[in-house]
Amino acid sequence: MKITAAEIYKTIELIRCQAPVVHNITNYVVMNSTANALLAIGASPVMAHAEEEVEEMVNIASALVINIGTLSERWIFSMFKAAHHARKKGIPVILDPVGAGATAYRTKTARELINNEPPAIIRGNASEIMALYDDKSKTKGVDSAASSDAAIDVAQKLSETHKCVICISGATDYIVGKEKIVKIKNGHQLMSRVTGLGCTASALCGAFAAVEKLPFVATVKAMAVMGIAGEMAASVAVGPGSLQTNFLDCLYCLSENDISQRLKIED
Numbered sequence: 001m002k003i004t005a006a007e008i009y010k011t012i013e014l015i016r017c018q019a020p021v022v023h024n025i026t027n028y029v030v031m032n033s034t035a036n037a038l039l040a041i042g043a044s045p046v047m048a049h050a051e052e053e054v055e056e057m058v059n060i061a062s063a064l065v066i067n068i069g070t071l072s073e074r075w076i077f078s079m080f081k082a083a084h085h086a087r088k089k090g091i092p093v094i095l096d097p098v099g100a101g102a103t104a105y106r107t108k109t110a111r112e113l114i115n116n117e118p119p120a121i122i123r124g125n126a127s128e129i130m131a132l133y134d135d136k137s138k139t140k141g142v143d144s145a146a147s148s149d150a151a152i153d154v155a156q157k158l159s160e161t162h163k164c165v166i167c168i169s170g171a172t173d174y175i176v177g178k179e180k181i182v183k184i185k186n187g188h189q190l191m192s193r194v195t196g197l198g199c200t201a202s203a204l205c206g207a208f209a210a211v212e213k214l215p216f217v218a219t220v221k222a223m224a225v226m227g228i229a230g231e232m233a234a235s236v237a238v239g240p241g242s243l244q245t246n247f248l249d250c251l252y253c254l255s256e257n258d259i260s261q262r263l264k265i266e267d
Helices: 006-016 031-041 054-059 073-089 104-116 125-129 150-161 189-193 195-211 215-236 242-251 256-262
Strands: 020-027 044-047 062-065 093-094 119-123 166-169 171-176 180-184
Touching: 006 031, 006 215, 006 242, 020 031, 020 054, 020 073, 020 119, 020 195, 031 215, 031 242, 044 125, 044 242, 054 073, 054 166, 054 189, 062 073, 073 093, 093 195, 104 125, 104 150, 104 242, 119 195, 119 215, 125 166, 150 171, 166 195, 166 215, 171 215, 171 242, 180 215, 189 195, 189 215, 189 242, 195 215, 215 242, 215 256, 242 256
Parallel strands: 020 044, 020 062, 062 093, 093 119, 119 166
Antiparallel strands: 166 171, 171 180
16 A cells, blocks of 8 residues: 555645544653654644543544553553543544563553554554564563564554554654555654654554545555654754744644655555
8 A cells, every 4th residue: 555645645634634532541651752743743632541431532533542651550440441431432442562571560461452442553663563472572661672673573463363454663663454565664763862753653553544535545644744843843853842832833833745755655
């Protein structure tokens, strides 16, 4: 399949026009940065994790993003409750299994979520994706201990078993679906020095899935935009701090020409 710059920009325009509500149950570290990224792309973020309100919040949302970065028992209950309600309503669920493989607790939580409430999209680094399938896979805290291509076989098995899209983030991003793989080679190494940009990628997948019917296409477009905005920000940044600020500006100002000039996508 071939996804063009024009098609990606058309979806950005839909997000900017519709301002879809993206409900996030996410971690303390990234709430501010992911909310700002969603606002910058044109979506309407809400961060709500109390079990007493998650169903009501799902009712007004167009996508649900679940991020297990800072786990607690009550938050886990809310994640399951929200995911179940979203799936009943046909709202796409995006799972970010942050740190899967680092501890038994978070690996078990991620696997149970996938088995009981299969998401439309799972986005993680190579170690996290492999840990969803293999008990021997380990992470460096929340960082990957493997290159993104090392997780392709596992991603294909997970995709087939759970009927979902798997996105492996890294120097090259791989989006894996039923009998298809797309590679995206956008991005910049300085992005790895800013906490939460992986979580931001998952949030952007939520924004794109909110307006794009096909989860695979939504993920490809979101990851391309993520990488291109990161490249543009890095070109004017002097370090991680200014990259973070410029990244939001680049998302906000992103044009079809920017995408056309930088898009590096391969089937």
